[in-house]
Amino acid sequence: MADALTDDDVDRLFHALADATRRDILSRTMRADQSITALSRGYDMSFAAVQKHVTVLADAGLVSKERRGRERLVRAVPARVRRARELLSRYESLWRERAAGIEAILAADDSVRGTARST
């Protein structure tokens, strides 16, 4: 994916994942494309509620809706999930860089102290 994600894009992405129903919809559509009606059978809420969740996922780019006659098939967009995962990996990188910085300082310190001790 060529385009960078804006802060709003990322807001939507993680917001879409911040709900158990939406995560379940994502799981199911990762396994197989499904219509909204088929999806809604799996949840104890109104059709409109499931429809809203699908819309949130679509706005976040995590799924797309493809028309098949009167049905819309909800199709997962794995590339977007990978994108979210990459964002999190970057936060982890920040930590590793910080840890690496600390080790470098300690290594320098040990060298100085080693020299001092050999006196």
Next chain:
Amino acid sequence: MADALTDDDVDRLFHALADATRRDILSRTMRADQSITALSRGYDMSFAAVQKHVTVLADAGLVSKERRGRERLVRAVPARVRRARELLSRYESLWRERAAGIEAILAADDSVRGTARST
């Protein structure tokens, strides 16, 4: 980390990440522990607002607050970020499993067709 995350834990985790200010706080505290006052200098909002964001991150387990005299140092919890990343990796795995299933079916289909053609 030994404990599994509940759906509510995961809700909080991704909800905490669904805001640009909180993601920035996470970035900064990944690089260095900081007091809330120090953090709040970087945002154009009231101290209480930043305080609230830090609380959301803490409730999600992404940071901890460690007391240093009158200050609280906000410390990132990289293990939690890794956890969120692992959750996303699992969704990606679902897709790969699906793709692998499709390839297996196609391979079997090709074998049958190959045999038929050799007649």
Next chain:
DNA sequence: CTAATATTCAACCAAATGGTTGTATATGAC
């Protein structure tokens, strides 16, 4: 053409959210 099915969206409601202001408490500096 009509009926059934699938989907979209508006309007509504209660709860949650993000930000502000102000008060209270705890700790450190002097």
Next chain:
DNA sequence: GTCATATACAACCATTTGGTTGAATATTAG
């Protein structure tokens, strides 16, 4: 001991969210 600084939290407000109900539209089946 007082003052300054740092933090926590309540109360408030506007907006957003998650769910419901109902009406409208599009497509398929008969």
